[in-house]
Amino acid sequence: MFVKKILVHNFRNYKFEEVSFCPRVNLFYGQNAQGKTNLAEAVYFALQGQSYRTRYIKNIIHGGCEKMGVAVDFFDGSYDSQLRMVISSGNKRKVTMDENPLEKGVSHAGLFNVVSVCPDDVGLIKEGPSGRRAFLDGILIKVDSLYHSLLRDYKASLDNRNKLLNTGRRGREFDAWNESFLKLGEQIEKSRLALIEKITPVVRLMHRKIAHSNEELQIDYSFKGSDKGLRESFAQLHSKERVIGRTLIGPHLDDLVLKINNAPIKTDGSEGQIRTALFALKIGQARMVKFFTRKNPVFIFDDVLLELDEGRKKAVFSEIRDEYQVFVTSTRKDVVEGLRKDDTVMYRVENGKVFSEKR
Ligand SMILES: Nc1ncnc2c1ncn2[C@@H]1O[C@H](COP(=O)(O)OP(=O)(O)OP(=O)(O)O)[C@@H](O)[C@H]1O
Ligand SMILES: [Mg+2]
Numbered sequence: 001m002f003v004k005k006i007l008v009h010n011f012r013n014y015k016f017e018e019v020s021f022c023p024r025v026n027l028f029y030g031q032n033a034q035g036k037t038n039l040a041e042a043v044y045f046a047l048q049g050q051s052y053r054t055r056y057i058k059n060i061i062h063g064g065c066e067k068m069g070v071a072v073d074f075f076d077g078s079y080d081s082q083l084r085m086v087i088s089s090g091n092k093r094k095v096t097m098d099e100n101p102l103e104k105g106v107s108h109a110g111l112f113n114v115v116s117v118c119p120d121d122v123g124l125i126k127e128g129p130s131g132r133r134a135f136l137d138g139i140l141i142k143v144d145s146l147y148h149s150l151l152r153d154y155k156a157s158l159d160n161r162n163k164l165l166n167t168g169r170r171g172r173e174f175d176a177w178n179e180s181f182l183k184l185g186e187q188i189e190k191s192r193l194a195l196i197e198k199i200t201p202v203v204r205l206m207h208r209k210i211a212h213s214n215e216e217l218q219i220d221y222s223f224k225g226s227d228k229g230l231r232e233s234f235a236q237l238h239s240k241e242r243v244i245g246r247t248l249i250g251p252h253l254d255d256l257v258l259k260i261n262n263a264p265i266k267t268d269g270s271e272g273q274i275r276t277a278l279f280a281l282k283i284g285q286a287r288m289v290k291f292f293t294r295k296n297p298v299f300i301f302d303d304v305l306l307e308l309d310e311g312r313k314k315a316v317f318s319e320i321r322d323e324y325q326v327f328v329t330s331t332r333k334d335v336v337e338g339l340r341k342d343d344t345v346m347y348r349v350e351n352g353k354v355f356s357e358k359r
Pocket of ligand 1: 012031033035060061349
């Protein structure tokens with residue numbers, strides 16, 4: 001799959017722009033605040049129906065406008081197709097695929113395997129556990145059609161369980177919600193552990209190739225409570241839960257621990273090590289989704305390449321460039337120096353206008 005063309009209308013600082021892409025590396029370069037990230041975001045938005053930068057449509061619609069539109073022409077491996085989206089400031093959406101309207105509330109996100117890496121993603125490694133849980137859950141949602149409803153049902157039983165713990169009401173009602181909380185929680189943990197088992201060798205290999213040294217990445221799941229899982233954690237911590245009046249266990253509190261040569265990256269990793277681990281995780285994510293769904297990934301590297309040294313950057317590209325489409329944003333044209341000329345197209349972005357250039 002690759003995106004052949006995008007058309008944006010009232011998207012961020014773009015009034016109206018149409019840009020054709022190449023199937024490999026597409027570099028958007030130019031000075032600060034010209035629209036490089038906005039264009040990369042538009043590609044992501046078209047394919048996923050949401051942004052990786054904001055949850056609010058009002059931030060995305062061109063200042064003060066009522067409506068915005070994004071359309072992409074893409075080649076799905078066999079056929080050319082077109083996806084169109086028109087969105088109002090109140091987030092009312094009309095989405096069509098080859099002119100056929102998608103059913104209301106149905107998302108087209110699962111049709112594509114898009115992976116973005118942006119500066120904020122460093123938080124996936126450096127900050128609290130919620131980003132790491134979301135990383136695992138995001139992959140599982142893409143590869144397991146039931147996982148989304150599993151998370152939703154778990155959240156419902158957790159909310160009810162919390163309510164009953166908070167009011168001190170026990171008895172049958174608590175037992176029933178607690179049982180579904182434990183059962184669904186165990187299913188989530190089981191899915192996450194199975195994913196980690198599959199993704200770890202992929203991420204470790206990727207990490208070894210990018211780091212090009214004897215650094216070994218370790219990925220471990222960490223249960224909140226007992227290492228033996230949710231029911232054991234329940235046995236250990238329930239009396240404390242009753243005193244405190246809220247849930248202290250469960251997959252919504254678990255974490256993913258990342259280490260290099262036994263030292264936690266979160267606290268001990270250098271900037272380069274953190275970014276290397278981030279790329280290894282993201283490429284691992286794309287590969288995992290590809291493995292289960294057969295969908296070729298599209299990557300977006302938004303302002304994240306300059307921090308990698310030349311060796312690491314080349315290793316990242318050699319892992320993806322021959323097969324997949326990549327959108328790169330940078331203030332510097334030379335960020336893709338050293339890559340083959342025939343699979344790279346450069347676009348100069350200037351004040352919401354895009355100029356394609358020959359290398
Ligand atoms: N909803 C919007 N309407 C109009 N303009 C917007 C909107 N959202 C963002 N902008 C503007 O778009 C411009 C370009 O933003 P963008 O993030 O794409 O810059 P960039 O080229 O990636 O720059 P940098 O190199 O600093 O990352 C900025 O001036 C920003 O204020
Ligand atoms: Mg930017």
